[in-house]
Amino acid sequence: MSSFNDTFLRAARGQEVSHTPVWYMRQAGRSQPEYRAIKEKYSLFEITHQPELCAYVTRLPVENYGVDAAVLYKDIMTPLPAIGVDVEIKSGIGPVIDNPIRSAADIEKLGMIEPEEDVPYVLETIKLLTTEQLNVPLIGFGGAPFTLASYMIEGGPSKNYHKTKAFMYQEPAAWHALMDKLAEMTIRYTTAQVHAGAGTIQLFDSWVGTLNVQDYRIFIKPHMEKIFAALKELNIPLIMHGVGAAHLAKDWNDLPLDVVGLDWRLSIEEAREKGVNKTVQGNLDPSLLLCDWDIIEKNVKPILDAGMKHPGHIFNLGHGVFPEVQPETLKKLTAFVQEYTAR
Numbered sequence: 001m002s003s004f005n006d007t008f009l010r011a012a013r014g015q016e017v018s019h020t021p022v023w024y025m026r027q028a029g030r031s032q033p034e035y036r037a038i039k040e041k042y043s044l045f046e047i048t049h050q051p052e053l054c055a056y057v058t059r060l061p062v063e064n065y066g067v068d069a070a071v072l073y074k075d076i077m078t079p080l081p082a083i084g085v086d087v088e089i090k091s092g093i094g095p096v097i098d099n100p101i102r103s104a105a106d107i108e109k110l111g112m113i114e115p116e117e118d119v120p121y122v123l124e125t126i127k128l129l130t131t132e133q134l135n136v137p138l139i140g141f142g143g144a145p146f147t148l149a150s151y152m153i154e155g156g157p158s159k160n161y162h163k164t165k166a167f168m169y170q171e172p173a174a175w176h177a178l179m180d181k182l183a184e185m186t187i188r189y190t191t192a193q194v195h196a197g198a199g200t201i202q203l204f205d206s207w208v209g210t211l212n213v214q215d216y217r218i219f220i221k222p223h224m225e226k227i228f229a230a231l232k233e234l235n236i237p238l239i240m241h242g243v244g245a246a247h248l249a250k251d252w253n254d255l256p257l258d259v260v261g262l263d264w265r266l267s268i269e270e271a272r273e274k275g276v277n278k279t280v281q282g283n284l285d286p287s288l289l290l291c292d293w294d295i296i297e298k299n300v301k302p303i304l305d306a307g308m309k310h311p312g313h314i315f316n317l318g319h320g321v322f323p324e325v326q327p328e329t330l331k332k333l334t335a336f337v338q339e340y341t342a343r
Contacts, residue, residue, distance in 0.1 A: 005136045008069040009199060012237035012259050014279050014312040020304060020341035021068035022334050023139070025241070026320030027061040028073040032327055034060055044089055048074055051124040058125070059133050064327060065334045069137050069200075070129065072193070074122065076143030076204055077151070079189045082118035083110045083181070085152060093156065100155035101167070104174035113185050115192030123196040130197030139239075140198030142190045144205035144227075145182035146220050152178075161210045168219050179223040187230045194234045201231055202239035202261070209244030216248055221255075228256045239281060243319050250274050263318030268306035279312030286317045289325045289333075296333065304341050315341075 008021040029035040035057055038047065048054050057073040077087045077095045086098040101107060115123065129138050150164040151157070158164070168175045190201045208220060224240075231238055240252045241261030252260045253276045262271055262282035271280055288299050300315075307313025315337045321330065 003135065005068060008137050008314060009237060011312060011314050012200060012239070012279055014258075016311065018343065019338045020307055020313055020315050022315040022337045023067040023069040023071060024061070024065075024317055024321050024330060025071070026322075027065065027067060027330070028058050028071060030321050030323050031325040031330070032060060032064065044075060048078065048125075049121045051121055051128050054121070054125040055128045055133055058129055058138070061330075062134065062136055065331045066338070067136070067334055068338075069139050070134055071139040071202075072122075072126065072129075072141060072198065074141070076141070076148065076206075078119060078122065079113050079115075079142070079185055080148065080152070082113040083185055085110070087151075095151050096156045097152055098155075101149070101152045101178065104171065104177065107174055107178045107181065110178075110181055112181075113188050115189055119189070119192075123192055126193055126196035126198055130199075137199035138197065139200050139202055140190060140193030141202045141204060142186045142193075144203045144208065144240075144242075145179045145186065145223050146208045146211070147204065147206045148182050149175075149178055150207050158207075161207060165210070168215070172219075175219060176223075179220070180226075183223040183227050186227050190231060191234065194231075194236055198236075200237040200239060202241055202259075203227070205240070205242040205245070208242050208248065209246075211248075213247055213251065216251060221251060224255055232256045237279075241281070246270075249276050252276075253278055259312075259314065261316070265318070268303065268313070272310065279314065280307070281314040281316050283316070283318045286319050286322060286325070289317075289321070289329050293329075293332065296329070297336065300333065300336065301340070304337060308341060308343075 007017050011017050011021045054073050058070050061067055062070050080087050087095050090096045150161050153164045153167050228238055238257040239259040240257050243263050246266035249260055249271050259279045259281050260276050262280055264283050264285035268280055288296055
């Protein structure tokens with residue numbers, strides 16, 4: 001193994017770096033031909049339950065693109081079956097849950113995860129990657145409570161989250177009980193990932209942007225403070241990311257975390273003006289990856305320029321890589337970011 005590249009970890013902590021580090025959400029799988037060949041034989045469930053195979057999918061983008069971090073190939077639903085949620089990932093739909101939450105009694109029935117017993121294959125994958133295979137940090141992750149709850153209450157993906165928000169407003173005590181249970185599950189699950197070797201944790205609150213700031217502060221933020229305060233004890237960088245959540249960036253900055261993820265709706269300059277003074281991650285619109293290179297470059301440069309004005313920028317997309325993106329594009333973009341920001 002070549003010497004360890006800690007650029008990502010240094011940037012996450014706001015330290016000096018030799019170049020702006022780069023990685024891509026959903027870089028593992030999706031658009032890679034090697035991954036598609038694996039998917040013809042195995043489902044996501046089967047891949048994630050085989051540590052050797054899962055480690056291969058996780059490290060592939062590091063080898064193919066030269067990115068500065070690997071992200072564990074997993075789904076945010078992975079820990080839910082352990083607490084009693086029947087979830088199935090259906091092709092073309094996403095996670096579908098047969099026993100949606102409808103009452104406080106449903107929440108009381110939920111159990112608690114014991115990671116070593118319930119998801120040993122996740123921890124084995126991490127150990128394999130971090131002890132033998134990677135020369136860059138491994139990003140572990142979990143789904144944040146609101147996003148997990150939205151699937152659990154809606155029964156699957158939603159465009160509007162009406163049932164979730166109605167439950168939140170109508171049953172505040174039950175809602176907080178659910179958030180508390182999911183926060184505890186997230187703490188246990190992600191802590192086990194760190195003990196297994198993950199160098200950082202990113203929480204995805206993909207759908208929390210559907211809430212306004214006031215409701216976020218009442219119904220979500222106390223539980224996020226609990227999670228990040230617990231993980232802070234592990235002394236690793238912590239990242240928060242959501243989509244369509246520009247109005248929450250300042251509130252995220254207040255949490256005991258290290259990196260605020262931005263999507264393309266909020267520029268780095270605007271985030272700084274709003275008082276975001278921590279490391280920022282982002283924030284190219286992934287749609288641009290289908291454009292000609294000159295268009296991509298024209299849109300990437302201002303992001304990098306803004307990021308270099310203050311210590312603490314990790315280049316990424318505002319959302320995940322999607323299947324139509326050409327691997328050559330990501331490889332070229334990675335090299336461009338690293339060369340353009342070399343210092």
